[in-house]
Amino acid sequence: MTVKQLSIFLENKPGTLTGPCRLLAEAGINIQTFALADTKEFGILRLIVHEWEKAKQVLEQNGCVVRITDVVALEVPDHPGGLVHLLEILEQAGVNVEYTYAFTDKLGDRVLLAFRFGDNEAAVKALQAAKVNVLGTTELARRLNT
Amino acid sequence: MSKVHPPPIMHPASAMDFLPPAQLQQVQLTRLKAMVQRAYDHVALFRQRMEERHLQPPDVNSLADLEKLPFTVKADLRDAYPFGLFASPLSEIVRFHASSGTTGKPIVVAYTQEDVDDWSQAMLRSFAACGLHRGDIIQNAYGYGLFTGGLGAHYGAEALGAGVIPISGGNTDRQIMILKDFGVTAICCTPSYFLHLIDRAGEMGVNFKELPLRAGVFGAEPWTESMRQRIEAESGIKAYDIYGLSEIVGPGVAMECVHQSGPHIFEDMFYPEIIDPDTGRVLPDGTEGELVLTTLCKRAMPMIRYRTRDITSLAADRCPCGRTLRRICRIGRRSDDMLIIRGVNMFPSQIEAALLKVEGTLPHYHILVDRVKGLDTVEVQVEVTPEVFSDTVGAMEQLQARLSHSIESVVGIRAAVRLVAPRTLQRSEGKAKRVTDKRNL
Known part of the structure; x- marks a missing residue:
């Protein structure tokens, strides 16, 4: 994903x-x-x-x-602690963040971030297990166009 | 898809490549004596130098006697501008060529009809040595004009019976279109220009590996073995090294056979010696020194012991192809190209070899030498390629460090490596200009 x-x-x-x-x-x-x-x-x-x-x-x-x-597009709640929660999941999974940047669009109370992880696969697995919404290409396009 | 490289077909003109050594030496001696006599009779400068040494043409009785004769250097040709070294009357001259004189007047060379015919034979034997023959289509991208490359290769290709496309240099997109549409099987150009063609073809969606092109006859500039490997890996062709210089005849002085173990010198026409560049003493086969050539057939402009400034050695061991002609080892450097950086001798080809040691880097590079606060600085600009490019800064900085380290270990000097965007370094359609020296030495 x-x-x-x-x-x-x-x-x-x-x-x-x-x-x-x-x-x-x-x-x-x-x-x-x-x-x-x-x-x-x-x-x-x-x-x-x-x-x-x-x-x-x-x-x-x-x-x-x-x-x-390949980078990972994620939804992050736009309130204090939203990003920390996400990073804690990654820390526990032992995944390194190479770099990250944000999408300009905001979806309701969520922002979209792009992440390049040391191990994308492990990151996606850990994030999905923690119910974080990971967006694929089609989903991303759909969200950005609406 | 791997290309078919058929075994070479023997051309009758190649018979001279296989003379038994004793017979070859006999031919060389007979021709040398006549050449010395001709130069003595018709070239004032040569006669004067012989007289200074109390020598007469009959003093040359063996090939070893060649050592007694005076050298000819590039400055002699310049001083004799335009016609001072001709041994034939102008009425017998059918062709002139001239070097691009970077310093003042160019160097002029001339040919009688027999000289043009001999040169065609030398080029024919060059093409035949690397397995080209009637039926091949040769795209000749050497420049046509005063430069000897274009017409030299052209006449040789026609003499061979191949189809020659006289496209000359430049117009890269058209070169690629014709290469593809005509089903070209061999190309003549500088190795750096061929790399440029590979790059551009890739952008145009043309894959050289899928074309009938199977041989490249590359010369007119020093190149390295690693550059050959890169060319062959990226295009699927065999890259052959051809050697020549206008002062002697043009291209076709020496050419590699299909075994690619260094260009065989057509010794029955061009007699090679290796000398110590400092003392002028002749060195034995296998020892590195400056290549000195004597023309054995030239009529219009005989060259006796011409100092080429090319550093190489002669290989006399038998090549698997069976040719009895000695080979010159790859000319990676010319004494003219040497740079002295903080007292260390450096050749541009060493930088090239160092860069190519680092996987994936194409040898599009330029060396910038400067002097800052009395200290020599070297910056090597290298074009980034898709193979080495990474999305992380860390990986790119590691690449810079690897390149810099490789240069330091090969050349022995520390150089700053600057990564530059593709196609920002100037492309040459002829000889690549590898160095800018901003020091006022």
């Missing part, structure tokens, strides 16, 4: 973020959420789109280096 994330290599200098975003725009692909990890010299743009295969193709045809990674 994971969703596909595109990672794109960028050099850390003005204008490099525009290129891939423009390519997606011209292909009519909307970005559901994204995050930018930066170092002094380079950055990694991570983004989630519904038509990830099309996005990958468009980007690669234009010379981008793209990597597809």
Whole structure:
């Protein structure tokens, strides 16, 4: 139960973020959420789109280096302690969080987060056992479009 | 899908590749004597240098006597610009070529009709050595023009009876379209340009492994064994090393056979020696030094003991192909390319080898040398490829560290590694420019 994330290599200098975003725009692909990890010299743009295969193709045809990674999309209650509860489950399962970022949409009293775990499978298993709602691609698209 | 690499078909012109050594030496000596006489009679600079040494052409009685003769260096060709070293009257010259003179005037070379024919034979034997024959379609992506690569390969391919596509360099997308649509079986270009073609083909959805293309005749720039492995793994073709230089004839001085164990020198036409670059003394086979070549057939422009600046050694052991021609070991470096970084000698090819040791990295790189506060700095810019790219910063930093460590262990100097986006480093359609040296030395 994971969703596909595109990672794109960028050099850390003005204008490099525009290129891939423009390519997606011209292909009519909307970005559901994204995050930018930066170092002094380079950055990694991570983004989630519904038509990830099309996005990958468009980007690669234009010379981008793209990597597809499975990430886990989760619903987290939007109140104090909501995130802590989730992290405790993962801690007990011994799963490491590599990085995380949020979706901009809020669903009622819940927010959506994207997580990349050291072991996605173990994380999903532990979370589902604790009744945390883990979203697949279709479910994610449905929620974001409504 | 693995490609079919049929056994080579023997071409009659290749017979000279298999002469028994004693017979080969006889041919070499006869031709050498005539060559020395011709140069002495018609080239003022050579005659003057012979006289300074109190030598006359009859003093050359054996191949070993070659050692007594003066060297010719690149500066001699430059000083003689344009026609000073010709041994034929202009009325007998049918072709001129010239090097891209990076410093001032170019170097001019010339050919009589016999020279053009001999060169075609050398290139024919080159193609035949790597298993090409009538019926092959050869895409010649060497530049046509003053550069010897284009026309040299062209005439050789025609003499072989193959179909030659004179596409010249550049226009990468069209190269790939024709490669695919014409069912091309062999390509001639620089190894760095072929890597560029592989990359671009991938973006265009063309997989070289699925095409009839089976051989690459790669030369005009130094490249490494690991680059060969990478090319072969990514395209399924066999990558052959061809050696040549305009001053001697152009491409076709030496060429690898299907065993890929170093280019066989066409010794009946080009006589090789290895010398100590510092003392000029001749070194035995198997010892590394500077390659010196003497043309044995050239009419328009004989070259006696031309110092190539290429560092290599001669292998005299018998190749499984049966050729009696000695082989030059891979030329990874030219004494011209050497950089001195904080007192350590470094060759760009060492950086390439270090990068390729790290799995997955394509050798698109550029070396930037600078001097900051009196200290030499080296930055190696490496293009990121899908194979090495990771979504985590940690993994990318580890890659940088692995590359940097590999360079330090191979070259012995610490270099900063900068990861850059694909296709940001300048692509060359001819010889790749690997180094920018910003120091004012």
